[in-house]
Every structure is written in structure tokens, then in C-alpha cells.
Ligand SMILES: O=C(O)CCC(=O)C(=O)O
């Protein structure tokens with residue numbers, strides 16, 4: 001193996017040596033994907049590697065098809081930007097490996113990593129470039145700023161790097177120009193010319209920026225405010241993000257007497273022997289958390305059964321099911337026949353809720369795995385249009401959701417109820433239950449909810465969606481719209 005690859009290999013090994021779990025730190029996850037997607041390729045194609053190039057290339061080509069694709073790197077960069085937005089994380093801090101929310105002069109640590117993984121100038125460049133290529137200068141600027149700062153302070157270019165200080169200056173200058181900040185664009189372009197004085201394009205840009213500033217000198221002082229790119233389908237973004245930022249901890253005014261804990265037996269012989277600790281979290285909509293609904297072993301078993309079948313999650317769009325940016329996770333459906341333990345689980349859900357969960361009155365168990373940055377933006381579980389694929393089961397709408405947390409997370413990943421204005425943290429082995437429909441059969445719009453992005457960790461949940469039919473005598477209907 002060539003010396004360059006050895007150095008590169010040692011660097012990768014030392015970064016990952018003390019992570020005993022699969023990658024749970026978003027910064028480490030991003031750099032791992034980047035190392036496999038672009039750094040390694042850059043080492044292989046570098047001039048220094050030429051003496052050992054054949055062996056090096058053969059080794060790379062053998063595994064190339066199994067390595068992350070550019071699309072994966074892009075996804076990982078977008079996940080970092082999502083975390084930055086939702087948790088108001090500071091890019092400078094992220095590049096140093098810390099997860100800090102900075103609001104005014106207040107700095108809050110959202111997570112304290114055991115070890116700091118800092119990003120390189122080239123890592124930051126790649127994140128900024130993903131945003132830049134999408135015309136998203138709001139995100140491109142801080143990441144490219146950080147890249148320029150790191151290139152300037154370390155100065156050294158590494159074999160595996162895709163970009164140099166000039167590339168970072170070039171992109172940042174143009175991003176500032178696009179965002180309306182001509183004076184920053186000008187000074188960065190001038191700095192670029194110090195390193196590459198013969199670059200004609202940049203010389204023309206400098207002239208253009210000088211001319212613009214001469215024509216309208218106010219441009220020099222006006223700090224352009226760049227708007228964060230809007231997500232049209234998400235009007236409730238501020239509430240959602242605020243609820244995610246609490247990481248599921250409840251404000252004290254929720255500690256009201258009607259919200260209490262009890263041992264639930266629901267008059268079921270099954271539960272009399274082993275009551276379940278129930279915590280009423282909210283009344284309208286009615287949301288309860290059943291603690292220790294499953295054991296560690298059961299949770300592990302369910303994850304293991306689902307793992308081989310996991311696929312990118314989809315959502316109902318008209319009559320079709322499609323992957324979308326607002327739901328990022330993997331999921332699998334488990335039939336009861338997959339393991340007798342799932343039948344036991346159904347019995348336990350039926351005993352607790354008093355509902356019939358046999359097919360077709362409930363769906364199979366949907367197991368969901370969210371990686372870093374994985375999320376599900378505000379949505380309803382029940383169908384809101386008569387053409388929804390949910391009606392294909394011919395057992396009505398989804399009357400209730402029973403969701404089991406099959407893992408803990410290190411940070412983030414809370415379940416947020418937007419209009420009801422509360423969020424529930426991930427409580428390993430607990431199950432969250434709520435009614436999606438009023439007794440009239442009409443959807444309860446107060447159940448709008450979301451899965452906050454996972455900041456650090458690997459989140460698993462399982463959904464059991466219970467349908468209207470079969471529950472007629474278990475949850476009688478009522479014509480009163482409020483019930
Ligand atoms: O994962 C969560 O916290 C919520 C998941 C959810 O709402 C869903 O899968 O429909």
C-alpha cells in the first residue's frame with residue numbers, strides 16, 4: 001500500500017476508533033460518507049499516488065460500487081443543514097465539533113460529545129457546495145465562510161481534498177454577490193486574485209463589482225439579509241422547531257392535576273397480573289404514554305426482524321406512495337406471522353386500548369428507523385382525502401395510533417404535537433397512544449404531529465395503526481363534534 005493511502009487510512013481509523021456503536025454523531029457520519037465518497041477517490045487519482053497507482057486503483061475499483069454515491073453525500077450535507085436550522089446550531093461550533101444553540105448572547109449546549117470531531121476546510125466546503133449548487137446561498141455562505149477561515153488558518157492542502165482556498169473564495173464571493181452583498185464579493189474576489197493573478201474571469205468580476213459599488217455606494221454598507229429558503233408545505237415551521245428545540249422536556253405549566261400517572265389494568269385479566277404504568281400527557285387531543293410497554297429484548301427483537309426489510313419510507317400522495325424530503329427514514333412492515341412475539345404484542349395492545357387490532361381492523365406493524373437528521377415533518381396519520389390509499393383496507397380511517405419507541409436517542413428525535421403545543425421525548429420501550437379521529441369519525445386536526453430530526457443517535461419506532469371498523473362497540477361513535 002502506498003504511503004499516502006497509509007496516512008489516509010490511519011487518519012480514518014483514528015477518527016472512528018472509539019465509536020463502539022454505528023455512527024451516531026452527525027459530524028462523524030458526514031465525514032465518513034465524504035471520506036468514502038470523495039476523499040478516497042481524490043487520494044487514488046492524486047499525482048503522489050502514481051508509484052503505487054495500479055494496486056491502489058484495483059483495490060478501490062473492487063469496492064467502488066458498494067461505496068456511498070454522490071447522492072448520499074448530498075443527503076448527509078442536507079441532514080447537517082436541517083439540524084443547523086431546526087436546532088439553531090451555529091456553523092462555527094459544528095465545525096469545531098460542538099452542538100451549540102446560539103440565541104443572542106445565550107449559548108446552550110444541546111449535546112456534549114465525548115470526543116470532539118472537528119471538520120476540515122474541505123468538509124465545510126463540500127457542505128457549502130451542496131447548498132450553493134441548489135442556489136441556497138443562505139446555507140452556502142456560513143459553510144463556505146468556515147471553509148475559507150479554515151483554509152486560511154491551516155493553509156495546507158491535503159491529497160484527499162476536493163477544494164482549495166481559491167475554490168472556497170471563488171464560491172463564497174459568488175454566493176455573496178447572489179445574496180446582494182457586493183462589497184464582500186469584491187474583497188473575496190480580490191483575495192482570490194492574490195493567489196491566482198492570471199484568472200481572467202475573476203478579474204472581470206472584480207471590475208464588475210467595483211463598478212456596481214461606484215454606481216450605488218450604499219451597497220457597500222447595506223448588509224443584505226438573506227432569507228432561509230422557504231419550505232412551502234410547512235406553515236407551522238416555527239412552532240415545530242420550537243417544540244423540537246425543547247428536546248421533549250415539558251414546560252412546567254403542563255404539570256396540571258388532570259395529567260397524572262397510574263397503573264393501567266383496563267379491567268383486562270392480562271393486565272391485572274402485570275399493570276402498565278400510564279402517563280396522561282394531554283387531554284385534547286388525548287395522548288398517553290405507556291412506560292415499559294416492551295422489554296429491551298422485545299425491542300431488540302423487533303428491530304432485528306425489520307432490519308433486512310428496511311426501505312426508504314414513502315408517504316401517500318394522491319393515490320400513489322412516494323419518497324419525499326419531508327419524511328426521511330427507512331421502514332418495513334412486519335406481519336404477525338413473522339414471529340409469535342408479534343402476536344403477544346398485539347394482545348398487549350388490544351388489552352391496553354380495548355380495541356380490536358386483528359387484521360383488517362389494524363395495519364401490520366410498521367417499524368421505522370431514523371438515521372441522523374432523519375425526521376417526519378408535521379402530518380396527520382389519518383387520511384384527509386377520500387382517495388387516500390389508507391382506505392384500500394376497506395376498514396375505514398385510522399382511528400388511533402399506537403407508537404412504540406424501540407430505542408433511545410442521544411439527542412433530538414422528539415415527537416412534537418404542533419397545534420396542541422407539546423413534545424414527547426423518545427422514551428425507550430414506552431408506547432405513545434392517541435386518537436386521530438373524533439367519535440363522529442371526523443379527523444381531529446389537533447393531532448397534527450411530527451418526528452423531530454435526530455440530532456445524535458439512531459432512532460427506532462414501531463407504529464400500529466388501528467382502523468375505525470371493528471371498534472364500533474369498543475369506542476362508540478357520537479354525533480357531537482367535540483368528542
Ligand atoms: O417517530 C415519531 O416520533 C413519530 C412518527 C410518526 O408520526 C409516524 O410515523 O407517523
Ligand SMILES: [Fe+2]
Pocket residue numbers: 379380381449
Ligand atoms: Fe405520524
